[in-house]
Amino acid sequence: MMPLFRILRLIWQEERAALWRGLLLSVAVLVAGAMLLGLSGWFITASGAAGLAGIGIAFDVFRPSAGVRMLALGRTAARYGERLLTHDATLRALARLRVRLLDSLARQDADALSRLRSPTMLNRVISDVDALDGVVIRLVFPLLAAGVTLALAGALLAWLVTPGIAALTVGVLSAGGAATMLLLGRASIGPAAEAEAGRQSLREVSIEHLRGRTMLTFDGALGRSRAAVLTIDEGARAAARRLARLDARAGALVSATGIVAAATALLAGGLLALGGTISPAVAAIAVFATLALTEALAPLQRAVAEVGRMRDAAARVAPMLDRPPAECPVASANPPSADAPLLRLRGVGVAAPDGDRPILPHVDLDSHAGETVGITGRSGCGKSSLLSVVAGLAKPLCGQIELSGIPLAAYAEHDLRRRLGFLPQRSQLMSGTIRFNLTLAAPAATEAEMDAILDMLDLGSALADRGGLDMLLGESGSGLSGGEARRLALARVLLRRPDILLLDEPTEGLDDATARKILPAIRAAIPGALIILATHKPAEIAACDKLLSL
Numbered sequence: 333m334m335p336l337f338r339i340l341r342l343i344w345q346e347e348r349a350a351l352w353r354g355l356l357l358s359v360a361v362l363v364a365g366a367m368l369l370g371l372s373g374w375f376i377t378a379s380g381a382a383g384l385a386g387i388g389i390a391f392d393v394f395r396p397s398a399g400v401r402m403l404a405l406g407r408t409a410a411r412y413g414e415r416l417l418t419h420d421a422t423l424r425a426l427a428r429l430r431v432r433l434l435d436s437l438a439r440q441d442a443d444a445l446s447r448l449r450s451p452t453m454l455n456r457v458i459s460d461v462d463a464l465d466g467v468v469i470r471l472v473f474p475l476l477a478a479g480v481t482l483a484l485a486g487a488l489l490a491w492l493v494t495p496g497i498a499a500l501t502v503g504v505l506s507a508g509g510a511a512t513m514l515l516l517g518r519a520s521i522g523p524a525a526e527a528e529a530g531r532q533s534l535r536e537v538s539i540e541h542l543r544g545r546t547m548l549t550f551d552g553a554l555g556r557s558r559a560a561v562l563t564i565d566e567g568a569r570a571a572a573r574r575l576a577r578l579d580a581r582a583g584a585l586v587s588a589t590g591i592v593a594a595a596t597a598l599l600a601g602g603l604l605a606l607g608g609t610i611s612p613a614v615a616a617i618a619v620f621a622t623l624a625l626t627e628a629l630a631p632l633q634r635a636v637a638e639v640g641r642m643r644d645a646a647a648r649v650a651p652m653l654d655r656p657p658a659e660c661p662v663a664s665a666n667p668p669s670a671d672a673p674l675l676r677l678r679g680v681g682v683a684a685p686d687g688d689r690p691i692l693p694h695v696d697l698d699s700h701a702g703e704t705v706g707i708t709g710r711s712g713c714g715k716s717s718l719l720s721v722v723a724g725l726a727k728p729l730c731g732q733i734e735l736s737g738i739p740l741a742a743y744a745e746h747d748l749r750r751r752l753g754f755l756p757q758r759s760q761l762m763s764g765t766i767r768f769n770l771t772l773a774a775p776a777a778t779e780a781e782m783d784a785i786l787d788m789l790d791l792g793s794a795l796a797d798r799g800g801l802d803m804l805l806g807e808s809g810s811g812l813s814g815g816e817a818r819r820l821a822l823a824r825v826l827l828r829r830p831d832i833l834l835l836d837e838p839t840e841g842l843d844d845a846t847a848r849k850i851l852p853a854i855r856a857a858i859p860g861a862l863i864i865l866a867t868h869k870p871a872e873i874a875a876c877d878k879l880l881s882l
Contacts, residue, residue, distance in 0.1 A: 335643075335646040335647045335649070335650035335651075336467065336642060336643050336646040337746045338646070338648075338650050338793070339429075339464055339646045339649065339650060340468070340776065342425070342429060342432075342466050343422065343425040343426070343429070343464075343467065343468055343651075344468075346424070346425040346428050346429075347422070347424060348582075349419035350417050350420070350421035351417075351421050351422075351468065352417065352807070353413075353417050354413075354417035354418035354421060354520070355418075355473060355476060356415045356418065356559070357411075357414035358414050358418070358473050358474075358476075358477035359477050359480045359481055359484070360406070360407075360410040361392045361407055361410045361411045361414055361477075362404050362477055362481040362625075362627060362628045363481055363484055364407035364410060365407055366402040366404050366408060366481070366485050366621045366625050367403055367488075367621070367624075367626055368400065368623040368624065369620040369621060369623060369624035370492075370616075370617040370618075370620050370621035370624065371396060371399050371400055371403065371617075372400055372619075372620060373616040373619060373620030373621075374396075374613045374614070374616050375393075375396040375397075375400065375618060376616070377612055377613040377615075377616040378396075378477060378613035378616075379393065379512050379647060380612060381611075381612060385626070389500075389686075403773055404460065405774065406618075415734065417483075418468065418552070419469065419474060421468075421744075422468050422469055423464055423465070425463055428462065429464070429649075431456070432653060433461065433653060435647065436652055436653055437652060438631075446790065450761050452716045453557070454506040455532055455535060455536065456532060456695070457649075457652075457824030458558075458649065458874070459528070459531075459532060459645070459840055460644075460645035460649050461529075461645075461649065461749055462647055463638075463641050463645035464646060464649065465644060466638050466642055467642055467646070470631065470635055470638050471635045471636050471638065471642060471644055471801055474546075474631035474632060474634075474635055475513070475632070475635070476667065477628065478509055478628040478629060478631075478632070479804075479856070481628045482502050482505055482506055482509075482625065483502075483517040483626060484502070485497045485498075485502060485621060485625055486499070486501075486850055488500035488621075488698070489501065489502070489617070489618055489621060490621065491615065492617055493601070493610060493614055493617055493618045494609070494616070494747065495605065496600065496619075497600045497601060497618045500593075500596050500597070500600055501593050501594075501596060501597045501618060501621075501622045502625075502627070503595045504593040504596055505589060505590070505622070505625055505626070505629060505816045508585060508586065508588070508589025508592070508593070508629060509586075509589070509628075509629045509632055510591075511584055511589075512552055512582050512585050512589075512629070512633070512636060513630045513632060513636065514520075515524060515581045515637075516578055516581055516585065516636045516693060517635065517636045517639050519578060520575060520578045520579075520636050520637060520639060520640050521639065521643060521644075522640065522719060523571060523578060523640065524573040524575055524639070524640025524641045524644070525574040525640055525641070525644050526571040527572045527574075527575045527641075527644075528644065528831075529567070529571075529701050530564070530568025530569075530570075530571045530572070531568055533567075533568065533842065534561070534564050534565055537560060537561050537564050538561055540731060541557050541558065541560075543622055544557070545557075546733075553879070556581045558759075561816065566574060567666075575637055576627050576637075576857050578636060578637065579633060579634075579636060579637040581726060582632065582633040582636040583633045583832050584639070586626070586632060586633055587626075587638030588620045588627075588631045589627030590622075590623065590629065590679035593622045593625070594622045594624065594626075596622075597618040597619045597621075597622040597797045598615075598619045600618075601614075601616070601618045602615060603621060604702070607865065612826070629779030630821060630851060640739050640865060642746075669730060671739030672734065672735060672736055673698040673699055673700050673861045674699060674700050674701045674735070674831065674832065675698075675699045675722070675734070675735060675832055675862060675864070676698050676699075676732075676733070676734040677694075677695050677696055677697040677698075677732075678696055678699070678720070678730035678731055678732045678733075678734075678735055678736075679694045679696065679730060680692070680694070680695040680696075680718075680721065680728045680730070680731035680732070680733060681693050681694060681695075681729035681731055682695065682714050682717045682718050682721050682726075682728060682729065683715060683717070683729050684714075690716040690729055691713070691714040692713075692717070692718060692719065692882060695882075697880055699862050699864065699878075700861070700862065701831070701860050701861065701862050702859070702860055702861070703862055703863070703877045703878065704851075704855070704863045704864075704865070704875060704876045704877050705862070705863070705864045705865070705876060705877065705880060706864075706865055706866075706872065706873050706875075706876035706878070706879045707719070707864065707865065707866045707867070707877050707879075707880045707882060708867065708868060708873060708879055708880070708881050708882065709867075709868075709881060709882030712867075712880055713882045715836070715866035715882060716756070716757060716836050717867060718749045718882070719754070719756075719834045719836050719864070719866055719867075721755075722740075722752075722772075722834060722864070723752055723754040723860055724740055724748050724752065724822065725754070732798055735752075736750075737830070739842070745787060750828075750830075751830060751831040751832060752830055752831070752832050752834065753825040753826070753828050753832070753833045753834065753872065754825065754833075754836075755825050755833075755834070755835045755836060756824055756836050757819070757837055757840070759817075759824075760808065760809075761805060761809025761817055761820065762805070762808075763805055763806055763807050763808070763809070763810075764804070764805060765799075765802050765803060765804055765805070766780065766786075766795060766799075766800070766801045766802070766803050766805070766820065767779075767801040767804045769805065769809070769824060770782050770785075770801075770823065770827060770863050771818075771819060771822050773824045773825060773827055773828050774824075774827035774828050777827050779801065781799055781827065782823075783800075783801070785825055785827055785857065786820075786861075787824045788853040788856060788857055789823055789826075789849075789850065789853055790819070790846055790849055790853075791816060791819045791820065791823065791824060795816075796818060811820070814841045815841050815842045815843070815846065818840070818841050818842065819842075819846075819850075820837075822835075822838060822850070822854070826854065826857045826858065827879065829857075829858055830858070830861060831861055831862065832862045832863075832864065833854070833858060833861050833862070833863045833864070834864050834866070835863065835864070835865040835866070836864075836866045837853075837866060837867055837868070838851075838854070838865060838867075838872075839869065839870075839872065844871075847869070847871065847872075848854055848871060851872060
């Protein structure tokens, strides 16, 4: 439970004043409800007794009536204020928590960030933060408000009725509330986790099924995929039903607690009234107030169903907030050596992504400005992994990489990205205009520079009839063909004019005529840069000054 308490502390620290006011209003709502029903019960009983005694004409009905109206209106106003304050404060605190979480994740190194790209991870983070909105509203405030209200009600009943009846009724309600949370709340943790996992799995497989329905249809696998989705759906429904049964048991226990407490107050109050210790009207206060106090336990039913989900979500989110930022070294004070190669690799060992088994044990390379270096080898031999290591997106297993005579690890991230450009096999485009996608890499680029780059890559004329730089792209750059998207990603990296350009199969997906124009266009755009490309195409290999065969 410690992660849950930490998330609660963060939310509380963010909105302390508003949450304090919300808590006081929550208590005011419950206390006003108990007083309203208790006063109403006393009023009805006392006026009836006065009528039976023949003194109804002298009974003061005005002040009790005014009290009932005042409590009813006050309870309504307090409920509205409590909802407004607590929900608004919680949503503001969670908005800041999202920003803090994003900042913590964004400051990790590129290797850690690459592991966050999976849809499963992204869906989980979003769902976990959404689950935490109930920590205050559906868990902590109901518990605190119920505890404070029962304590205040016990003191009032002891003063207005008798300490014995107050102890009995408050004791029964407290025991029922504690049993609800301790027994059923603990039992719901497992089913809540299963239900949440089922919802997440169903979301993921449904998206995959819908996105891949064309391929599944032609492969004859659409029916099997649909059956798999329905199987996961049934599992998610079964977990939700188990959690719903616990929710129903919690509701039954809360209702039974209220009935037992009211019956206890009725029996004890009746006995004392028959004995002449208290009047029937005073005994009615205890009975009706106890019925109203059952409302304090009602939110615990929802808390039982949510506590497991909240606990698991907090256990995943809290460690993300604790992650230290990736080290940001400052570039060496020594100036780059004019005699050193622009890029030098000495004994560099490379592992497969997310592994520690070397696929390239020792790589040596010296490259200078203006050269074009080709990295060749069979598929899966490590070309892309080597480029990621040179780009500083992954760490080498061993060896040293130097840029202008300075170790790559000594460069500050900003300085490294200013000198290195990288076009991976799969480049991500964003929804928005062509202009927006280009300015992501080069915010200061002019419209003329953008048009020039697009024309060099034989892309300007293709986009002109569709809005040019103002053409609007959909999700992940939808609206362009595969070749157009590839050239737009290349244009984006060329706009940065890097000293070293790393290209992973830059003309993949392009027709031969377009592909033959690309390398000369790249060299014309950055004539003095070192270009390193992973390739298997003979035309690209022929254009290289030197080759590194893996």
